[in-house]
Amino acid sequence: MRRNAVANRERILAAAEAVFGEYGAAGSTEDVARRAEVGIATVFRHFPTKAALVEAALVRHFDLLNERARTLAAGADPGQAFQDLLRTMVEDGSTKLTLISQLPDGQFPPSVHQAADRLRATVEELLDRAARSGAIRRDVGADEVYLLVRGIAQACATMPTTPHTVSRALDVVLAGLSA
Structure with missing residues (x-):
């Protein structure tokens, strides 16, 4: 794929995640094109x-989250890495749930399953560490x-909550998970 085609694809996927995360089913491919600044x-x-x-936007979402998790897992402090990952997963959770709601019949296609499985393996590795x-x-x-992540993300998706409240709720969850 040509370099500009790759760049366009990435901009389209980022725009799709933003548009569908923000507008759900009301988001359109035209909205995505406008946000990506392509035809x-x-x-x-x-x-x-x-x-x-x-x-493709869901696969990208899981893959980017997996990259973030792998970067965190490579750090020196596994406890802090786990906390940072949990926060990231919750912050991105409502967008993921909105994207999932756009799938036909709510079923994960194989490519989404594979991306989600890769992320889960990294989460399990980080949790174990x-x-x-x-x-x-x-x-x-x-x-x-x-x-826990899904519950907080669904709550945030259905009832707008301040970032401070979400952060405090995560503090409570993390305290319960602490050894």
């Missing part, structure tokens, strides 16, 4: 359907962490 034909050249665009370091309780697994 609608360019959007459809990369993504022939809105569903294909949403799928944090538990072995004594920062996080050993009896906490990825299932519990994902449920």
